[in-house]
Amino acid sequence: MNAPTVFGLLAALLVGVGLYGFIVNPQPLRKILAFNVIGSGVFLMFGAIARRGAAYGLGGDPVPQALLITGIVVAFSATALAVTVLLRLFDETGTATLASETDARAPATEPAAATAPPGAEKAPG
């Protein structure tokens, strides 16, 4: 088995691991993380395909490799935006959950110290 096949199969596994984490982890931050694992798996598969196109002394097909650089930068942009949305949600509500309003309150009443009281992070005024 050569390097493109090994990393192509690894990429397939990474997408699976990321997808599982994306579904089962309830925290938005963990979902963003899993989204990045899926993304890196997709990139790696594309990279393995680029490597198979190596010719004329180049390490790989330069067109997909250039697109990968673009892809990584765009994934970073999306992640940064998602993280900022999440932090703003936390600043506004004191929680960081995707559960609906009623669901979010239900567990918070049991362990009193589990979540910060809503509005605690807001500066006065």
Added chain:
Amino acid sequence: MIEAFAFVPALLILALAVYTTVAREAFAATVGFIAYGLLLTLAWVQLGGVDVALTESAIGGGLTGHLLVRAAARLRTTEAAAAAARPPRSTRFPAAILAAAVSVALALAVLALPDPAPTLASAVVANIGSTGVGNPITAVLMAFRAMDTLLEATVLLLALIGVWSLAPDRAWGGHPGPRYNADPDGVLAFIARVLPPIGIIVGVYVFWVGADAPGGKFQGATIVAAMWLLVLMAGLADTPPVSRRLVRAALVAGPLVFIAIGFAGAAFAGAFLAYPDGWSKPLIVVVEFALMPSLALTLGLIMAGAPERPQAPEVAG
């Protein structure tokens, strides 16, 4: 021999991906993700993509990892409630089956790839002479697929606008991120004084060498932005208020030069973003020099986050 070099990093990468997925604490998971990003660079080198490896380590592992670690640290108080909301077995089991099915389908696709692999390497090699650059990936990014690079720079700018627009009303136009207070005689402040001169030179070198060797403006700009973040975190400088005109002008200068050269191409070379014969290299250099500072500032400000503190009154005006 080759297989061992591929298998060992592949296993480590897979193990770290699993760890970031199942780790109990979000903070531990994000730290695992940084190690994961760094190990992925080994895979990229194995796959002959040194330019991609540089981008992955700088942006995929470095900047994204830093962003996630900082967010995890800030969201720590929500951790216990989130752990209580772990989905039941009835969710996890179908999720595992779905994930496994996707993996198997992708793996079969990998094994079924056509054997004389299709490649555009010959087209790139045949035409690279006309661009005047030696690095085929830079030739693709700046000449053959310049539109992608223009849109990429625009996406970064749009992301920054998105980040800024999440500022609370009271902080609009103010300073992004918290004001860090580190011990002025501490290790962090010391490193933040010693490292940036070296880091900036490395960043500019990676940028400049990108014309003929692995490197480029995105990787170089990330290194320069990282140096700025280090200075910010050591409390040696503050982020500029986002309402400052000079900051905004610097952010859009690079993409604007790129777009202007694109329209000049439409007028003089027959197509948007086309370069007239013999002008490719100088025009590419102009675009790269214009884009690099804008990109470094954009990346740094995206990392700094939404404005959080109102502009100090004495700075206003």
